[in-house]
Amino acid sequence: MACSMVGNLQAQADDYNFWMAGLHFRPLIPTNVPQRTTIEVSGTPGEDNEFMRVAINPKFGYSFGMVVRKNFTQRFAIETGINYVRRFYQVDVTDVDSAVTSSVDFGLTGYEIPLVALVYIRLGEDFYMNTSLGVSLDFMARSIANGTRYFDNFTAIRKVSGAALANVGVEYRSLNSGTFYIGLTYHQSAWPIADTKINYFRGSFQDASVQTPLDGTYLTLDLRYYFNEQVGRRRQRW
Numbered sequence: 001m002a003c004s005m006v007g008n009l010q011a012q013a014d015d016y017n018f019w020m021a022g023l024h025f026r027p028l029i030p031t032n033v034p035q036r037t038t039i040e041v042s043g044t045p046g047e048d049n050e051f052m053r054v055a056i057n058p059k060f061g062y063s064f065g066m067v068v069r070k071n072f073t074q075r076f077a078i079e080t081g082i083n084y085v086r087r088f089y090q091v092d093v094t095d096v097d098s099a100v101t102s103s104v105d106f107g108l109t110g111y112e113i114p115l116v117a118l119v120y121i122r123l124g125e126d127f128y129m130n131t132s133l134g135v136s137l138d139f140m141a142r143s144i145a146n147g148t149r150y151f152d153n154f155t156a157i158r159k160v161s162g163a164a165l166a167n168v169g170v171e172y173r174s175l176n177s178g179t180f181y182i183g184l185t186y187h188q189s190a191w192p193i194a195d196t197k198i199n200y201f202r203g204s205f206q207d208a209s210v211q212t213p214l215d216g217t218y219l220t221l222d223l224r225y226y227f228n229e230q231v232g233r234r235r236q237r238w
Contacts, residue, residue: 020069022178022226026185028087029219030058052200053096054210058218059088059105063112067224075120079132083112089214093151093200102150108157108194109141110216116165129170130183136163138216140193155196161216162190169222179226189216 065083072078087108094101116134123129140157147153169183192213199209 016071016074018071020071020179020226022067022069022224024065024067024081024083024181024222024224026063026083026220026222028061028063028085029221030060031217031219052198052210053094054198054212055092055094056196056212056214057090057092059090061085061087061107061218063220065112067226069118069226077118077120078116079118079134080113080115083114085110085112085138087216087218089196091153091196091198093148093198095150095200100150102148104146104148104151104153106144106146106153106155108144108155108214110193111139111141112163113137114165116167123170126173127170128173129168132165132167134165136165136187138163138189138193143194151198151200153196153198155194155214157194158192161193163216164188164190167222171224171226174228176228178228179224181222181224181226183222183224185220185222187216187218187220192216 063083063085065081067079067081069077069079087110088105089107090103090105092101092103114134114136116132118130118132121129121131138161140159140161143157144155145153165185165187167183167185169181171179171181173179193216194214195211196214197209197211
């Protein structure tokens, strides 16, 4: 009898010990703190940078990629994958004396390798809520140079950075159609992902220059789909 009970417990444990793979798409939502950076440079006559105001505004971006989940028990799993991330910014430079504003848009491309631990809470027969915490290793692809008639903008990336991750979401698990997930993820960069420098020209010469770091923090709406087939065996109802 004892052997039978041990066998049943082992079989139940095996039911929850498997791999899942899927795809996801995430709209990136800019956050006000600390994503938005506004710098007003002023001073007494004769000082540099006395007549320009710079605003670097994050805009909506997007991310997509592959996700792999390893389930250990009915309530615990870890998740990793690889994400392509596209961030967008708008630079506004205002000549304070003339109140003339010039703007330019630019985008930064990056890749992320997250690793998070998940805890499940069952809401119904096929619905689960999960929360997760983890870290991400982030890579930026290339620097950007652009500008307008009145200023040049050069953004130098920092090739490798890190981030802390927090997530909450709800998923529907179907026996025949896979798993559908919707949630929110907060990505808090550990340090700036790039430095952007603006050189302003009133005439034919450089009249002012400002440099500021760009933060990589964002909030996302997560849309995921996990394939119905488990890696190595057919999925049972949890």
